[in-house]
Amino acid sequence: MTPARSQPAMSAYHRFLRYSGELHMSLRSPEPREVIAGLLGDERLIAACTARDMGAVFRMVNARGVSTRRIAAAVDITQGRLYDYMNGKSRVEKLTLFEQIADAFHIPGRLLGLARRSWEPVPATVGHERADRPPPDGDDLVAMDHFRSADRQTGGGRLYGAVVRHLADRVAPRLVDIGSGPQVFAAASALTEMAGWMAHDSGHDDRAAKHFARALPLARASGDLPLAAHVAASTSHLALATGDATAAVGWARTGLDLAARAPRIPALTARLHTMRARALAVASQRTPATQALEAAHRHLEAPPATAHPWLSPFDRAALAGESALILRDLEQYDEALRHAEQAVALRESGRARSLALSRISLVEIHVRRSDLDAAVSVAHDLLCTNPTLGSVRVVRQLDGMRRLLEPHRGYPPVREYLVRFDDARRARMLLLADLIPPSPGGTTA
Secondary structure, three states: OOHHHHHHHHHHHHHHHHHOOOOHHHOOOOOHHHHHHHHOOOHHHHHHHHOOOHHHHHHHHHHOOOOHHHHHHHHOOOHHHHHHHHOOOOOOOOHHHHHHHHHHHOOOHHHHOOOOOOOOOOOOOOOOOOOOOOOOOHHHHHHHHHHHHHHHHHOHHHOHHHHHHHHHHHHHHHHOOOOOOHHHHHHHHHHHHHHHHHHHHOOOHHHHHHHHHHHHHHHHHHOOHHHHHHHHHHHHHHHHHOOOHHHHHHHHHHHHHHHHOOOOOHHHHHHHHHHHHHHHHHOOOHHHHHHHHHHHHHHHHOOOOOOOOOOOOOOHHHHHHHHHHHHHHOOOHHHHHHHHHHHHHHOOOOOHHHHHHHHHHHHHHHHHOOOHHHHHHHHHHHOOOOOOOOOHHHHHHHHHHHHHHHHHOOOHHHHHHHHHHHHHHHHHHHHOOOOOOEOOOOOEO
8 A cells, every 4th residue: 555545544544543542642632531431442442451450451441541649539539549449469358339330430331330320321121232233323334334335346445444533523522522432432333343344354463463352342332232243253353364264163153152152143153153163164173164154154054143244245146156165165166156156146247346256266166076178167257347346355365266277377368367367467456556565576456
């Protein structure tokens, strides 16, 4: 990504982090409540509150510019006592002091195992986490739908900066508003998860991981368990894409645990079983992978529940595409072929990236079945993919497909295709030069 384009996106990204607590040190003399409001989506604060480690909470507030004098005065203790808590020499034990801290800093009671505080908005149901979900803000949903629709056609590379700016300008400021309800945290989580996918699609997996890591505590803070499970599924996908099958299995299990405590959403459960099956297949765990895939199909065939506004759809086309990859890794190529063909047939032409990825999988399976004519036929269809599709993920998978075909260059149809592919690739790289970073060797990815 060129400096001219990366700078605005990273500037917006840091503005979002500032609102979520990462850059509160840059603010002059902040109020303790403002600092805590900005940290409510931070997993470190949530972990400290869960452990009732008030010393860690005080250190976080102090590190973001609030003096120890102001902290001590806010919770009505001496500075000497505060230092003991911050240095780990003693811990807060009395219930009354936990309540003082919660009320002084506006820490939601549920995070400290306390009853709902008098200043908190009344939730739909009371508990540490709610199985229902808050009503979404209409403007946030409209923005989400627009981003999602554009992403399917143009790729994440073209939209990542816009999503991050929307988070910074329209969503993050509301996180620090004491009057904001849980629906703001749900919107922040859903859009942060979307930013993670767009970063992944742009070839920035490290940035994607940071987005997913922030999306999960935001979902938990909102009380929306299906959304939290959805983020876990995305994290599982990213772990698998970066070569960590063990972590992918773990995240899929985490998602399934969350989904089991929430209202039934068969498509979400199917997606989580699918991610678990993919990771197990990569790890050559044949029987567990097959069982997980069967579970995914059973759940997706179940009667649909009410649609969840923040979750990306997981439909028959998506399951067919994932099934093809699972069966490919299990070396069941005939079954993989059937699912890959189904995925291509079900994909809408308007979903350019998904259709391209499905066709790439189909080419690979044909090659593994030694059916080069069929592979070349589908590969020619890929040349029609929009050359401006801003997806580094598609470009890299196309290059992987080419490497798979290269050993068969001696077969004239393959050789002729590779010439056309290379011509098309050069044109594509010129059009995507602003999105695709150079490799260490100085060439494009």
